[in-house]
Structure formats: C-alpha cells, structure tokens
Amino acid sequence: MNILFIGDIVGKPGRQAVAALLPSLKREHHLDCVIANGENAAHGSGMTTATAKELLAAGIDVITTGDHVWDQKGFEEEIENLPQVIRPANMATSAPGRGSVVINIGDKARVGVLNLQGRVFMPATDCPFRAAQTEVAKLRRQTNMIVVDLHAEATSEKIAMGRYLDGQVSLVVGTHTHVQTADEQILPKGTAYLTDAGMCGPHDSVLGRDVNMVIRKFVSGMPQRLEVATGKVELCGVVVEMDELTGLAQKIIRVRIPYAL
Numbered sequence: 001m002n003i004l005f006i007g008d009i010v011g012k013p014g015r016q017a018v019a020a021l022l023p024s025l026k027r028e029h030h031l032d033c034v035i036a037n038g039e040n041a042a043h044g045s046g047m048t049t050a051t052a053k054e055l056l057a058a059g060i061d062v063i064t065t066g067d068h069v070w071d072q073k074g075f076e077e078e079i080e081n082l083p084q085v086i087r088p089a090n091m092a093t094s095a096p097g098r099g100s101v102v103i104n105i106g107d108k109a110r111v112g113v114l115n116l117q118g119r120v121f122m123p124a125t126d127c128p129f130r131a132a133q134t135e136v137a138k139l140r141r142q143t144n145m146i147v148v149d150l151h152a153e154a155t156s157e158k159i160a161m162g163r164y165l166d167g168q169v170s171l172v173v174g175t176h177t178h179v180q181t182a183d184e185q186i187l188p189k190g191t192a193y194l195t196d197a198g199m200c201g202p203h204d205s206v207l208g209r210d211v212n213m214v215i216r217k218f219v220s221g222m223p224q225r226l227e228v229a230t231g232k233v234e235l236c237g238v239v240v241e242m243d244e245l246t247g248l249a250q251k252i253i254r255v256r257i258p259y260a261l
C-alpha cells in the first residue's frame with residue numbers, strides 16, 4: 001500500500017499545483033491513498049467547503065488541518081458535513097469536527113488518519129501525547145495502517161511523537177513550518193518518520209506569503225495584510241510504502257516537485 005502525504009497546501013497556487021501534479025504522481029508512485037494538510041488552502045488561511053471539495057475532487061482522500069482550521073468564517077459549522085476533513089484531535093472536547101477518520105481503500109484495506117497539534121510555541125491545546133494514545137488505540141481496532149499528522153512548530157516535540165508512536169502507526173509526519181526537513185527515516189520499530197513535510201505553495205515567498213509584505217511586518221512591527229505569493233510553486237511531501245498486514249513502513253521517499261502555473 002502506497003500513500004502520499006502532502007504538506008500545507010497554500011492558497012490557489014497550491015490547490016492548482018495539487019490538481020495538476022497528482023495524476024502523474026499517482027501513476028509514478030502507484031499511490032493507493034493521498035492525504036494532505038489543508039489548513040492554508042483557502043486564500044492562505046483556513047478552509048472552506050468549496051476549497052475542501054476542490055481538493056477532494058483533485059484526488060485527495062483525507063485533509064488534515066491545524067491551528068488555522070477556523071480562520072474562514074463559518075467553517076466550524078461546515079466541517080460537520082465534510083467527513084474527510086479532520087482537525088487536531090487534542091483540541092477542546094467541545095470543538096466541532098473530528099480528530100481522526102478511517103477510509104476504505106478498495107474492497108479490503110482501510111487507512112486511519114489522525115491529526116494532532118503540538119503545544120510548544122503553539123496555541124493552547126490538550127496533551128497531544130495523551131490524545132495520540134487514546135486515538136491510536138481506537139484506530140488500531142479498525143486498521144494497522146495509520147498516518148499521523150502532528151501539526152507543530154518544535155522539532156523536539158515531533159521527534160518525540162515519532163518515537164512515542166514507533167511500531168504502532170505507519171507514519172508520523174510533521175506539518176506547520178512549511179519548510180521540508182531532510183530527516184526521513186524508518187524508526188527502529190518500523191514507523192516511517194519525517195519532521196516536516198514542507199508546503200505545497202509559492203516557493204518565492206516567506207512560507208507562501210508575499211516576501212515584501214512579510215518583511216514590512218517584521219521591520220515595522222505593525223499589522224500588515226499578508227497576501228499569498230505568486231510565481232513558481234513547489235509540492236512537498238512524502239511517499240510511504242506500508243505493509244498491509246502489520247501497517248509498518250517498508251520505504252519512505254521525500255518528494256519536492258516544482259510546478260510553474
């Protein structure tokens with residue numbers, strides 16, 4: 001079973017790159033399942049029903065999110081009608097939406113996806129480790145093939161989660177920093193790991209945003225509108241081959257593909 005996980009999709013350029021590149025990626029890597037973080041898919045911040053549907057129609061099976069999930073007005077209600085879109089499981093128990101999902105791949109196979117959010121340099125949430133323990137136990141009753149997106153800032157917290165879940169899930173991958181790391185590996189007990197998948201968005205930018213606007217914000221210290229940048233896009237992510245019985249990883253390949261709009 002081969003899955004592709006794509007890092008934070010940023011705005012329209014990111015969505016267009018996904019739609020354009022996914023068919024050839026599916027052929028090249030014999031993909032059975034595609035998961036992507038979509039927290040920046042709607043104009044760089046948050047998600048809407050329309051952007052979610054656009055990404056699902058482009059061939060994504062599950063969309064994870066993060067700290068920007070509620071940035072678009074009304075999405076806290078819309079998420080209830082989008083079962084393939086999940087938000088961090090360790091948000092308040094009263095938060096709308098769900099933190100994990102299990103999808104069917106063909107007749108027999110099932111893949112579970114769990115979304116978590118870190119607590120280091122991030123908005124307050126419940127403990128991601130405790131949430132991981134509960135949710136992974138729940139998912140493992142349905143499938144051994146489990147992908148975990150830990151949406152977090154700190155490398156240490158992400159590596160610790162990888163080690164904490166090693167042998168229990170197929171992949172622990174980080175999102176949120178928008179910068180891909182080069183530490184892909186299969187951990188000692190068989191879980192694939194990558195600290196950050198990177199983003200799918202405009203490369204000539206600061207994390208997908210217009211360079212001059214971001215510099216102006218830092219230099220002036222004043223509020224500043226941050227538009228999504230234009231120009232060449234990069235789709236960043238990771239392909240993992242997993243054993244259908246054990247769920248453990250057999251291969252992990254980092255992908256970083258340029259795309260000119």
Ligand SMILES: [Fe+2]
Pocket residue numbers: 008039040176177178
């Ligand atoms: Fe993001």
Ligand SMILES: [Fe+2]
Pocket residue numbers: 039066067068151175176
């Ligand atoms: Fe984020």
